[in-house]
Amino acid sequence: MAELKLKQIKKTYDEGPTVIHGVDLDIRDGEFMVFVGPSGCGKSTMMRMIAGLEDISAGEVWIGDTLANDVPPAKRGVAMVFQSYALYPHMTVRENMAFGLKLAGKSKKDIDDAVTRASDILQIGHLLERKPKALSGGQRQRVAIGRAIVRKPDVFLFDEPLSNLDAALRVQMRIELTRLHQDLGSTMIYVTHDQVEAMTMGDRIAVFNAGRIEQVGTPLELYQHPANLFVAGFLGSPRMNFLPVSASIFGHSTSIRLPGGELLTLPGARAEGELTLGIRAEHLRFAEHGVPVTVDLVEHLGDVQIVYARAAGQSEPLAIKLGSDSPAPASGSRAWLAIDSAQCHLFGQDGQAIRRTEHAF
Amino acid sequence: MEKTLPMPRAATAKKINMNKLANRTLHYLVLTLLAVITVYPFWWTLVTALSTSGDVFTYPPRMWPENPGLDNFVEVFKTIDVIAFYKNSIIISVLTVAGTLIVCSMAAYPLARMQFPGRNIVFGAILATMILPSEVNFLVNFITVSKLGMGDTYTGVILPGLAGAVGIFLMKQAFEAVPNDLVDAARVDGATEWQIFWHIMLPLARPALAALTILTLVAAWNQYIWPSIVMASPDKFPLSVGVLYLSGAFSFKIRVVAAGAVLTVLPILIVFLFTQRYFLRGFDGAVK
Numbered sequence A: 001m002a003e004l005k006l007k008q009i010k011k012t013y014d015e016g017p018t019v020i021h022g023v024d025l026d027i028r029d030g031e032f033m034v035f036v037g038p039s040g041c042g043k044s045t046m047m048r049m050i051a052g053l054e055d056i057s058a059g060e061v062w063i064g065d066t067l068a069n070d071v072p073p074a075k076r077g078v079a080m081v082f083q084s085y086a087l088y089p090h091m092t093v094r095e096n097m098a099f100g101l102k103l104a105g106k107s108k109k110d111i112d113d114a115v116t117r118a119s120d121i122l123q124i125g126h127l128l129e130r131k132p133k134a135l136s137g138g139q140r141q142r143v144a145i146g147r148a149i150v151r152k153p154d155v156f157l158f159d160e161p162l163s164n165l166d167a168a169l170r171v172q173m174r175i176e177l178t179r180l181h182q183d184l185g186s187t188m189i190y191v192t193h194d195q196v197e198a199m200t201m202g203d204r205i206a207v208f209n210a211g212r213i214e215q216v217g218t219p220l221e222l223y224q225h226p227a228n229l230f231v232a233g234f235l236g237s238p239r240m241n242f243l244p245v246s247a248s249i250f251g252h253s254t255s256i257r258l259p260g261g262e263l264l265t266l267p268g269a270r271a272e273g274e275l276t277l278g279i280r281a282e283h284l285r286f287a288e289h290g291v292p293v294t295v296d297l298v299e300h301l302g303d304v305q306i307v308y309a310r311a312a313g314q315s316e317p318l319a320i321k322l323g324s325d326s327p328a329p330a331s332g333s334r335a336w337l338a339i340d341s342a343q344c345h346l347f348g349q350d351g352q353a354i355r356r357t358e359h360a361f
Numbered sequence B: 001m002e003k004t005l006p007m008p009r010a011a012t013a014k015k016i017n018m019n020k021l022a023n024r025t026l027h028y029l030v031l032t033l034l035a036v037i038t039v040y041p042f043w044w045t046l047v048t049a050l051s052t053s054g055d056v057f058t059y060p061p062r063m064w065p066e067n068p069g070l071d072n073f074v075e076v077f078k079t080i081d082v083i084a085f086y087k088n089s090i091i092i093s094v095l096t097v098a099g100t101l102i103v104c105s106m107a108a109y110p111l112a113r114m115q116f117p118g119r120n121i122v123f124g125a126i127l128a129t130m131i132l133p134s135e136v137n138f139l140v141n142f143i144t145v146s147k148l149g150m151g152d153t154y155t156g157v158i159l160p161g162l163a164g165a166v167g168i169f170l171m172k173q174a175f176e177a178v179p180n181d182l183v184d185a186a187r188v189d190g191a192t193e194w195q196i197f198w199h200i201m202l203p204l205a206r207p208a209l210a211a212l213t214i215l216t217l218v219a220a221w222n223q224y225i226w227p228s229i230v231m232a233s234p235d236k237f238p239l240s241v242g243v244l245y246l247s248g249a250f251s252f253k254i255r256v257v258a259a260g261a262v263l264t265v266l267p268i269l270i271v272f273l274f275t276q277r278y279f280l281r282g283f284d285g286a287v288k
């Protein structure tokens, strides 16, 4: 069991660009922390630095009470599960799981016990004598997780562990991993590109962008109160709609002129000038009047419908989420959108969210 | 089905088939010719060794032995101590193979997997040695071996050939093909550099090791000039050198020399036949 502290971590590759620009993060003991961010933003690099596979250019990694910068990987009490599984192809499942313990000089009995326990948890007992070649993707992933478990690490690192699995298996493994976290109570760091995994598995999410952390918080905090345009646009599917608006202060509120001329009052916000209004697809609905739009396309996803509609003069269509039973306008037709002012987000020119005070509602 | 096709298309299809056939026939012809050219000298030697009468140099050459028998082989065993020579050949070949595998893979590992200044220069220098024919090295190697007091020893024959560019290249390719994640996983599992080499890299490079084994075995078994330079006492000669006593002893008996040659190549041929699968597969991975 250990907490993990990252202090001003920087990473510059030899003769390469700086890919991590000062990351600060405290991960609590037993916490399930999810890293998300676009491709190439440095998530894997961060994980590899925590695991000790990559030198830390500047800053400190604390694992428990130890400054881990110069501790070799095996001594850090971390285990890593790779996207490619990275099972040793010439060893059986049992040998794969036992390898680390064997190197650590554990007795045969201890090793057997640990392997048996881990394979019981993951239900791979019947696969122990097989080679990785003879396993399905899901089974390989289980073995990779098993190899991590047997070492009883304080911190688990998962780098996109489920991305090579099909949709059904992902859901199953997601649930199993969550249960595993509850059973073991270890600290876990989990990189994913999957919105659902991020929202459902994490105690907290850290959103990375271009080598920095944009925001850290619980999934709902990030979803409901994104700190900036990047986080607002990154979490949520379909992504949040953005509209350029001009705003003026009006007492304790901000008055906003929407495309089409209608005025919207946002209580609790005080900002003026050219701003960006953010509103999620589920907080838009069709009404008798409001922002005039032309419907581009209707996607029926079974449980919901996503309508894409364009406001006059806007290049990006707005997404509107409707229940599957709600009548959706036909594509090509004209309609009006009502905006729920309580659910609006405002972002300044610098992309930072303009906080709205609660008491003004 | 062909009848339902419109005429022009059927015609083209047939034409393409004919082209394909002609092409393939040509391929087979050329390959067969090459095979015959390569194999014929061996065949001639075998025929000569098995014939017990007739003129050796008839033209056109004989395709089948005349009065086939093993007399010439018996003669070989009477004239020279074949068993002792075999023993020497085996000692030299086995030690050469073992040494080459160890030296080449240990030289190739850092070149393939570690970052250090001058890495490319070192590798370039190793490759550059491939340009020189090995005969050029005989003089320098002979002086070195003599000065080290290894003249007339197995060590003297074996040592200079161990670090070969081909072997290092082959092993380097094999090590580079191992996915990085495996090495990282082993490192997190607590493996030292040496343990990664031993438990992960070498087992995964097995096809390349097999290829290198056979390659080295054939070369070591057949080498003639170098051991005859280093070895002074005939009782340490490998078979490849020893068979020469057959021609020098009393008279020039071509059939007996041929039988000696057959005895020399036979073991290596058998080994090769049984292992060529690995040999080819090793190159498969290495050249790609």
Ligand SMILES: Nc1ncnc2c1ncn2[C@@H]1O[C@H](COP(=O)(O)OP(=O)(O)OP(=O)(O)O)[C@@H](O)[C@H]1O
Pocket (backbone or CB within 6 Å): A013, A016, A019, A037, A038, A039, A040, A041, A042, A043, A044, A045, A046
């Ligand atoms: N060994 C290396 N040398 C130089 N640059 C590297 C090296 N490894 C990664 N990078 C660079 O570092 C940046 C971050 O890479 P990283 O693999 O951490 O991204 P990531 O967030 O994990 O992306 P993805 O989601 O696609 O896995 C990238 O721009 C990448 O090109």
Ligand SMILES: [Mg+2]
Pocket (backbone or CB within 6 Å): A043, A044, A045, A159
């Ligand atoms: Mg990555």
